[in-house]
Amino acid sequence: MTTRTTVAIAGGGPAGTACAVALGRLGIPVTLVEMSTGSGNPLGESLASSATPLFHALGVFAAVMATHPLPCHGNRSSWGGEALEEHDFLRDPHGPGWHLDRPAFNAALLGAAAAAGADCRLGTRVRSVQRDGSGWRISLAGPAGAETLLAELVVDAAGRPARIARLLGAVRVAFDRLVGAVATLEPRAAPLRDSFTLVEARPEGWWYSALLPDGRLAAAFFTDPDLLAARAAWTAAGWTALLDDSGGTRERVVAGGYVLANLPSIAPAGNTCLQPAAGDGWLAVGDAAAAYDPLSSHGIGSALAGGRNAAAAIALHLAGDPAALPAYADRIAAGYARYLKLWLTYYAQERRWPEAPFWRRRQAHPDGEW
Incomplete structure (x- = not known):
């Protein structure tokens, strides 16, 4: 036909x-x-509040809201220092972000x-x-x-x-070869009510975690595929060991009694x-x-x-x-060229592990050449 x-x-x-x-x-x-x-x-996946005007422009806001996304009220990060810094969306004219x-x-x-x-x-x-x-x-x-x-x-x-x-x-x-070891975790206690996203830098890479609308937790460890951490992250035991070595990410997993619901999957993220x-x-x-x-x-x-x-x-x-x-x-x-300059600037803020290969690679190219 x-x-x-x-x-x-x-x-x-x-x-x-x-x-x-x-x-x-x-x-x-x-x-x-x-x-x-x-x-x-x-x-x-989590969306910033800036996506809401796009939903309206495309005429899909009602359809998206019918999927019952979880409001995301802000972001926390441990980046450039141990302390968690918080950015909430209370004053954002577009309202909250969304966990989808x-x-x-x-x-x-x-x-x-x-x-x-x-x-x-x-x-x-x-x-x-x-x-x-x-x-x-x-x-x-x-x-x-x-x-x-x-x-x-x-x-x-x-x-x-x-x-x-x-x-x-x-x-x-x-430009780079970042990969993510992505998994979902199920609660064995009352699910968290903390709808903030969390980003946490570690010597071998960084963690991201966020609630899903059904109460599960999405978590991913990002690193380079040639590093030992990436090879460890392929397995449940290795991924969990990396998680146990984290700070705020591990704390929110323990607080909700979360356990792995599936084997980590490795996806390109560079x-x-x-x-x-x-x-x-x-x-x-x-x-x-x-x-x-x-x-x-x-x-x-x-x-x-x-x-x-x-x-x-x-x-x-x-x-x-x-x-x-x-x-x-x-x-x-x-x-894309403008974005790369901003991306390099953000990675340059993390100076705690200057000899770690993951961070050294991202801080040695101020001209935007990998």
Whole structure:
């Protein structure tokens, strides 16, 4: 079977769905292809309050609130010193941040994309992308079998691998090799009511933890893959030993009687950027275009904003503006360069372990070269 669309989006995460919502509201036909069936990763994610205006701009605020996110009232960090510093959101004009049930959140965004007119193909994989005249011939494999999708423009929104963009000639450039050992913990006592996120620097890397809406705790240890800590973090025993060596992170785990609910999973978390982020008849968005260290809190909020920006560039391109896609790629590159300078500045604040490889690597490159 062969179908036609104007824009084909590969990837149904926040960036891809935000792009689909924005395009659909402009009346531009969109087909969104997502390999998963909507169950997603069980781990949650925290959003800064600045995401709330984006929810309203995309018209998804009610749908997101229907997933019952847990309000996040601030952040605590032990960074550059042992003492915990606290930043609350009481005076934030946008209100609290949010701890998400990520599968429910993803499903809400997919529903919003469908409501905006997108043809959402779940459980469907992109097998190949080939030029077809001035457009694209995309081979799909889904629940109904093989099919062909013809599109004028292709969007790679399928995350860090950026497989489609790289097939079309783009290059993925990594600035560092940070990985996260991520796990969920279940309470054996009354769950914590402390909805602050916690970041804690350690000699081998740093910890992040936050409550999930169902009372579980999400925790991740970030380090470099060649360090002993990373190899230890692959196992439950090694991950727990690293946790026991922490301060505030261990204290909140003990306070809630939390125990590991699953083996830690290792995921790439470093800074990477696609060069270029757009080309003739295609662009990348979200992590496919530029992926950031989780310390930056650039995750979902940036993905939503990036999806809207990509839709605006696509609309201009389809209207005949030849500079729209090159300008989009230039903005991605410039924004990533600005971000790296801020990222290096933040890591430079932690000076307690100057000889530790993890910190030395991040403090030896003031010019932004890794």
